[in-house]
Amino acid sequence: MTGEGVRKARSAEPAAPGSAVWLREGLLELASALYPGLRSVVVREWSDAVRLRGPEPVGERSLVLVAVGGGDRPVFLAMDEVVDAFAADGWTVSRWEDGSGEERVAAGREDFEVRVHAGRGPGLVTFTGWTPVVFTGRSLRQPRFTLSTVGGGVLCADCHGWGACLDCEGTGRSRRAGGWGRCWCIAGNAGPGSCVECGGKGCVTAEGTSQRDERHGVSDVDGSGGADAFHRPPIEEGHGSHLDAFLDVAHRSCACGEFRCLWRNALVEAGDHLVSRFFGTCQGCAARRAYAFALPFQRLPGPPDPPGPPEPPPCPHCAGVPVPLVGGLHLPGSAMMRALEAGSVAACDSGCQVSPDDPNWRCPSCGHAWRDADARRRDRILRAILADVPTS
Ligand SMILES: [Zn+2]
Ligand SMILES: [Zn+2]
Numbered sequence: 001m002t003g004e005g006v007r008k009a010r011s012a013e014p015a016a017p018g019s020a021v022w023l024r025e026g027l028l029e030l031a032s033a034l035y036p037g038l039r040s041v042v043v044r045e046w047s048d049a050v051r052l053r054g055p056e057p058v059g060e061r062s063l064v065l066v067a068v069g070g071g072d073r074p075v076f077l078a079m080d081e082v083v084d085a086f087a088a089d090g091w092t093v094s095r096w097e098d099g100s101g102e103e104r105v106a107a108g109r110e111d112f113e114v115r116v117h118a119g120r121g122p123g124l125v126t127f128t129g130w131t132p133v134v135f136t137g138r139s140l141r142q143p144r145f146t147l148s149t150v151g152g153g154v155l156c157a158d159c160h161g162w163g164a165c166l167d168c169e170g171t172g173r174s175r176r177a178g179g180w181g182r183c184w185c186i187a188g189n190a191g192p193g194s195c196v197e198c199g200g201k202g203c204v205t206a207e208g209t210s211q212r213d214e215r216h217g218v219s220d221v222d223g224s225g226g227a228d229a230f231h232r233p234p235i236e237e238g239h240g241s242h243l244d245a246f247l248d249v250a251h252r253s254c255a256c257g258e259f260r261c262l263w264r265n266a267l268v269e270a271g272d273h274l275v276s277r278f279f280g281t282c283q284g285c286a287a288r289r290a291y292a293f294a295l296p297f298q299r300l301p302g303p304p305d306p307p308g309p310p311e312p313p314p315c316p317h318c319a320g321v322p323v324p325l326v327g328g329l330h331l332p333g334s335a336m337m338r339a340l341e342a343g344s345v346a347a348c349d350s351g352c353q354v355s356p357d358d359p360n361w362r363c364p365s366c367g368h369a370w371r372d373a374d375a376r377r378r379d380r381i382l383r384a385i386l387a388d389v390p391t392s
């Protein structure tokens, strides 16, 4: 933070007009292509204002929430394809599962970001995307968070998500009578130029809303975990599908007036009906919010078998089936050794030195070795081979 300040070092590219439209259309297109036959809808569009010291916003970002649902036919929505589709479209993607049965994907491309969340049980995948903050006056760097993009906490009320001391705008120097001097934030624990209140993080974790509690909320989908409104919200009627219930929930506001909330969801069987549940922490006041809806009963599908590995690329010389070339085997694992012995993988000629241009496939029929650009495909096939190697 020191020396960087809030001001952007180089002049900002003018944001493309319509970037919010680009994001919305891109997410809708991707969602419809990934899940043909299901409903992909724009649930909500909004913006986050960004302020410095004064009350007037200095910029804003646009956000869009797209959801895909199985309608009246709940289906498990695979996330492998989501990861591949974003990667193929030039996004940097990471994926994780938090232990509660929910899957998340984060994708970034320049200053655009998307969070994908698949709830517990079949039925609903949400895509929350946001544009870079576009500034109305002078160029500023991107703030750490805006109101909607804080995960697991709320925006710091002192620095409005910048993580920087706004008296000196992160420079550590402030104007005094007769010139510039050291800003008072120099003495803060987080270091010169950082917001003292949040320690430079830009957000504060709300009391009593630990990640563990959050997880508990969704894992405990039968509602037996507590008597409070978070664990046992009243069961409402009136919706025919998980997606319809979400469209309703996403337009409700917290008691504090804020609607922004990172919603998580679960769809479960409960006797003679389904229960569609939504959980979240208010982005404004950190209150825990929860809703539950009774849906008409139907048997929920089980999780799908994980998709098999893709086909290897055919040998360009003889169209034979090649094996992956492996290298860099300083300490080859035993599965790798057995795969090498079985001939289901082959060792690089270059031994342990592997450069990015080295061949990554070899054809056992004609001996031709070549490099295929699709490294992800090769990695997936290699993982499948290693997982399949007999143990004896
Ligand atoms: Zn702060
Ligand atoms: Zn300062």
Ligand SMILES: [Zn+2]
Residues within 6 Å of the ligand: 254, 255, 256, 257, 258, 282, 283, 284, 285, 286, 287
């Ligand atoms: Zn609230």
Ligand SMILES: [Zn+2]
Residues within 6 Å of the ligand: 315, 316, 317, 318, 319, 320, 363, 364, 365, 366, 367, 368
């Ligand atoms: Zn060949």
